[in-house]
Amino acid sequence: MSKKHNLGLGNEYLLIQGDNSFLLIGKAGSQICICIETADNEYCQGLSPDDLIVVSAPEGGPLEPAIMLLELVRTYRCPLIVLPKGHPGSKRLRYVISAGERIRLSCSIERGTHPEQDVLCANGEFTGLVLQAVNGGMIIEGPEKDYPVSQISYSLPPVPPAT
Amino acid sequence: MCSVGGPMDVEFTERIKGTDYRCRDCGERFKGIGKKPICPSCQSDNVEEA
Numbered sequence: 001m002s003k004k005h006n007l008g009l010g011n012e013y014l015l016i017q018g019d020n021s022f023l024l025i026g027k028a029g030s031q032i033c034i035c036i037e038t039a040d041n042e043y044c045q046g047l048s049p050d051d052l053i054v055v056s057a058p059e060g061g062p063l064e065p066a067i068m069l070l071e072l073v074r075t076y077r078c079p080l081i082v083l084p085k086g087h088p089g090s091k092r093l094r095y096v097i098s099a100g101e102r103i104r105l106s107c108s109i110e111r112g113t114h115p116e117q118d119v120l121c122a123n124g125e126f127t128g129l130v131l132q133a134v135n136g137g138m139i140i141e142g143p144e145k146d147y148p149v150s151q152i153s154y155s156l157p158p159v160p161p162a163t
Numbered sequence: 164m165c166s167v168g169g170p171m172d173v174e175f176t177e178r179i180k181g182t183d184y185r186c187r188d189c190g191e192r193f194k195g196i197g198k199k200p201i202c203p204s205c206q207s208d209n210v211e212e213a
Binding site (some may be wrong): 036 | 175
């Protein structure tokens, strides 16, 4: 299966809703650098405006934290923190994020412990899916299943002026 | 399901490797990954391998 979905560079997201989990996808929107912090190093990855930023909620849950996490990285350039293998905090992570041109979903990795941005932890219902950024949208490749995909938009509330 | 709560985890044979870069605009040195190195300090793509 390979299906293209349109996605703009602004405050638009694609929501892929599974039975038990979901994926929220946005475009980088501009040329940005994201920093990936591991226990012993920092890696900096450049993103083009059309690259994808994907939040996975392997257990489902509210949508708002996924939007917040995506915007923390996209708008506020918060670095991505990678936990060491076997870290007890891994099981607390309900939302995980990856950014890049091509992202593969996998249920066989430990949440929050992989610095590689081409793989993202997801619920088993999404495992094997590949999200590929294309000009003006995204292509979903993978197992033949008709995942409901909807487009949503959200604007950050205005920041009050500094006093 | 994911490996949370269990030991299962796929180990990648190729771990992340970075290339050392220096920003020509601000002098920042950083380890970059991916095809499009961008300076983390000034967001410039005017960088060179260090």
